Amino acid sequence: MTTGTTEARGDHRTTGARQLRDLFARPGTVRIIGAHNPLGARLAERAGFDGVWSSGLEVSASQGVPDTDILTMSELLATATSLAAAVDVPVVADCDAGYGNAHNVMNMIRRYEAAGIAGVSIEDKRFPKVNSFIPGRQELAPIAEFCGKLRAAKAAQTTPDLMVIARIEALIAGWGMDEALRRGEAYAAAGADAVLIHAKGTSPEPVLRFLERWTLPTPVVVVPTTYHTITATELAEAGAKMVIYANHGLRAGIAAVTETFASILRDDRTTGIEDRIAPLSTVFDLQGMPLQKRHEAEFITPYAGRARAVVVPGRPTAPAAGLLAEQSAALRRADIESVSATAGDDAARAPQDVTLLPAQADATGAVLALDDDALSGTVLVSGDVFVEGEPLRRLVAAGGDIAVLVDVSDGPGVERRADALPLTLDSTARGGRRLGGASGSEVLAVAGPEADGEFAGAAAFSAQGFAALRQVAEKRRADGTEGTLADLLTDLLAAGHRVGAVEIGSGWLELRTAQDIARATELFATREGGQ
Incomplete structure (x- = not known):
């Protein structure tokens, strides 16, 4: 063969x-x-x-x-x-x-x-x-x-x-x-x-x-x-x-191609010759696609089976941070090869290896614009945060249908920022230390000052979890209400979906105000200077 x-x-x-x-x-x-x-x-x-x-x-x-x-x-x-x-x-x-x-x-x-x-x-x-x-x-x-x-x-x-x-x-x-x-x-x-x-x-x-x-x-x-x-x-x-x-192959080809080209020009379409020319399936077979497909299944992770990451719009009041290149690099350090982002104010500064998706007003629109064939999962990062590679790596490895990053560094009973999403977890805290269950921590509810931590702006979804996310996004679209990634997480919890928590104490930054961006810029400059 x-x-x-x-x-x-x-x-x-x-x-x-x-x-x-x-x-x-x-x-x-x-x-x-x-x-x-x-x-x-x-x-x-x-x-x-x-x-x-x-x-x-x-x-x-x-x-x-x-x-x-x-x-x-x-x-x-x-x-x-x-x-x-x-x-x-x-x-x-x-x-x-x-x-x-x-x-x-x-x-x-x-x-x-x-x-x-x-x-x-x-x-x-x-x-x-x-x-x-x-x-x-x-x-x-x-x-x-x-x-x-x-x-x-x-x-x-x-x-x-x-x-x-x-x-x-x-x-x-x-x-x-x-x-x-x-x-x-x-x-x-x-x-x-x-x-x-x-x-x-x-x-x-x-x-x-x-x-x-x-x-x-x-x-x-x-x-x-x-x-x-x-x-x-x-x-x-x-x-x-x-x-x-x-x-004879050359001469047969000349005759057949000449007749085919003349027929297309004469009929102004290709219908008359379609049953006389080879179907594309024959072309693909002659190219060796069956063998390549077999090798792909044996040696290469299918594209649809790779985790993808999408940076979705954050709060509408957040200024453009201009840190898409840094966020893309962090995602790749987490072994995520497919990185895309909705086109925004900093689209002109987007790295070449980031796929720009059509602009969307909010995270709801971005979710609904994505296809749902990412078999190995989707990681969403809100555009109003920056998350480092190590927390993202842990998030991807967490498993389950839905998992989110939760910053537990401040613990319960702390007054949090007005733009934070406080979350209560099922993990146990004593003396500044926390232990989750045998299968890790889980988000129980959105809560106030008694919350254990706050949503750190990144979430991972299996194919089933992404389907659930689309459902709550479609409901928001039908109701005519916009929503951030935090709002969609709130909707998932309200609908009774189980949400796993990856607890972190650092490795992320808010980018929701001019002061946040100034702090992030200073931190990046300090880190680069130290290197």
């Missing part, structure tokens, strides 16, 4: 060439087809071809240039490498005339072999070559010169598996059958693993005559691009070992 379906592929550095050797050793013909990108290679593999031909014509055409050695070896190698990485069948590369003399061929062999290419085809033309089907100049290299390239190629490979195919262009150049056979025999003697006899007529007769007169054990490769009436089976019966359908 391939990377594009469900299973990871094998190591083509060793298996691609070995597979090609095995295909040549088994009975029957080997059929490969041209491609110029990994998608085409996967389509070839999925169709059932034995291998992929990294076609020089296809790659050149896909780049919009003639097949006349315009592209460099590095460009063609990059394509061939991408094909080999995408499929489990062997890839045979069209290497034109070897990109130069024997020195260039040796470099080419080392590079292609290292990239996991199973075989290379080198043609006996002078560099730069011209595509065999283009009328005009078709210059052949001297036999001795080309045999030197073949010997150099075999000397350069580091394993015995890579196949070097010598492509005979004598029939293309009009030099006749005797010359084609003479060249083929010389190339086999020079070490070619196979010879490719190329022809451009509409009749297969020249190729069949070559096969009839070929007496060496070196296998023969054919390319029935123009003499397409003969079958691969008939060619195999005549003595051919491998059949290359060199450019």
Whole structure:
């Protein structure tokens, strides 16, 4: 199976060439087809071809240039490498005339072999070559010169598996059958693993005559691009070992895309062609999404399963503190990666890694604007406080459907700020020390001076807890009343929801007045100076 379906592929550095050797050793013909990108290679593999031909014509055409050695070896190698990485069948590369003399061929062999290419085809033309089907100049290299390239190629490979195919262009150049056979025999003697006899007529007769007169054990490769009436089976019966359908994917794509584009412009919509083009699900499958999804489930915490944090509007009278960057950093120190905030007065100073949500008048609106698919929880921080990373880390780890930070440093019986939300807890206090229950502390009620502590402006919700929060927010919206995070907490307690308490004695600041902000600024400056 391939990377594009469900299973990871094998190591083509060793298996691609070995597979090609095995295909040549088994009975029957080997059929490969041209491609110029990994998608085409996967389509070839999925169709059932034995291998992929990294076609020089296809790659050149896909780049919009003639097949006349315009592209460099590095460009063609990059394509061939991408094909080999995408499929489990062997890839045979069209290497034109070897990109130069024997020195260039040796470099080419080392590079292609290292990239996991199973075989290379080198043609006996002078560099730069011209595509065999283009009328005009078709210059052949001297036999001795080309045999030197073949010997150099075999000397350069580091394993015995890579196949070097010598492509005979004598029939293309009009030099006749005797010359084609003479060249083929010389190339086999020079070490070619196979010879490719190329022809451009509409009749297969020249190729069949070559096969009839070929007496060496070196296998023969054919390319029935123009003499397409003969079958691969008939060619195999005549003595051919491998059949290359060199450019049919490219030509089919050109025809299909041309027709599709014309239909869209003609009909002014795509309805007429939707049943004739591949659905997106097929595209995703060919891209390898099934395997990636499996890896995602195995190795990556799903995005929806990560805790998220949202800084929601605080009291409407609170001035802009300009501390969103500091709050975002504190949330990330608590291992919360997804941080967002409702756009406010300090939106222009928001860090790049904070997602800005549409502005909302209050926390109620912010809650209702959030989606409810955060499976691992939501942390809400009121915009009129700053909370450090350690209390937030404890809040995230608290568990339960709803948990809040409660500052118990002052204890009960203390006159608190008018803007504070006093809370009574079920923990026991004696002599300035507190003990919660076996499962931690719990908020019992909103209370006055007898309260044990005050809400520190941050709360965490499981998926179920967030659903309850949305319910009380929807009720406020229906009643036409705005609400802060503290107001929503009050509503949850009034509705009978259990609220866990994470008791803290420090690590947070109010940002509700100009004096609060001045104090926070001074504290941050002092801390930074101390560092």
